[in-house]
Amino acid sequence: MFRRHMQDIRQGMDHFEQFGRSKGPQGFEGFGGFGRRGGGRDRFFKKGNLQFIILQMLEEESRHGYQIIKDLEERFKGFYSPSPGSVYPILQMLEDRDFVSISKEGNKKIYTITDEGKTFLKENVDQDEFTKRLEQFKNVDFEQMKASREQLQGLFYEFMKASQSALQDEEKQKELNVFIEETKQKLERFYK
Known part of the structure; x- marks a missing residue:
């Protein structure tokens, strides 16, 4: 399970790095598919x-x-x-x-x-x-969306650092998996 998370994270990191280097926002798929990359899933401008x-x-x-x-x-x-x-x-x-x-x-x-x-x-x-x-x-309040996106960008960066650290320690891997699952369940409460 952890290895699959890490593969997803590595793939997402390319997306994240492109976001950080660009002149303008590349977007997150979760925000209605805004962005130019969008992983092909749900781009804003098809x-x-x-x-x-x-x-x-x-x-x-x-x-x-x-x-x-x-x-x-x-x-x-x-x-x-x-x-x-x-x-x-x-x-x-x-x-x-x-x-x-x-x-x-x-x-x-x-x-x-x-x-x-x-x-x-x-x-x-x-x-x-x-x-x-x-x-x-x-x-939609785009300014609020941009602020939320910036918060998510910072959160994603912290998640990447924690994930890399967990690669070195099996106990940290287990702890991170529990944290990911708990966070996912808490987030689901917002839209279910």
């Missing part, structure tokens, strides 16, 4: 979700790429901040599919939703699970 929300934003008003990035960051109160490397290829794909048109304003490309893009949104809005997921987070 394939196609970001293009859908960008189209929705362009339906509200035309924007340039940098404005889209900043508006997404503001919409998620800094909890999610897309990179230009994720937004601009999506804008190119939307243009290739004739969902957006581009006009120039100085050095900036202004993206405007087309009739095809509006039709796509209308045909898919009821089927879009992402829109439903976003509704869950409409009134």
Whole structure:
């Protein structure tokens, strides 16, 4: 049992280290799948979700790429901040599919939703699970979530140190297993 815990911990450590080194939050799977890595389980932005929300934003008003990035960051109160490397290829794909048109304003490309893009949104809005997921987070206190995430990050770090120490001592291994099980049961009381 302990060895399996340690394998899970080592795999999670890669995720944890990426979180700590990045410019922005990578996220924890347990927080609604926020994040870019997410272990594939339940990522916040699944394939196609970001293009859908960008189209929705362009339906509200035309924007340039940098404005889209900043508006997404503001919409998620800094909890999610897309990179230009994720937004601009999506804008190119939307243009290739004739969902957006581009006009120039100085050095900036202004993206405007087309009739095809509006039709796509209308045909898919009821089927879009992402829109439903976003509704869950409409009134979420992202600052509190960030603070909780930072607390969990610190807790995870302490857990990693304790786990490494327990590798050297069989008695500590048993004690840590009991602690993990008790903690798990206490946490389950919050949502059961």
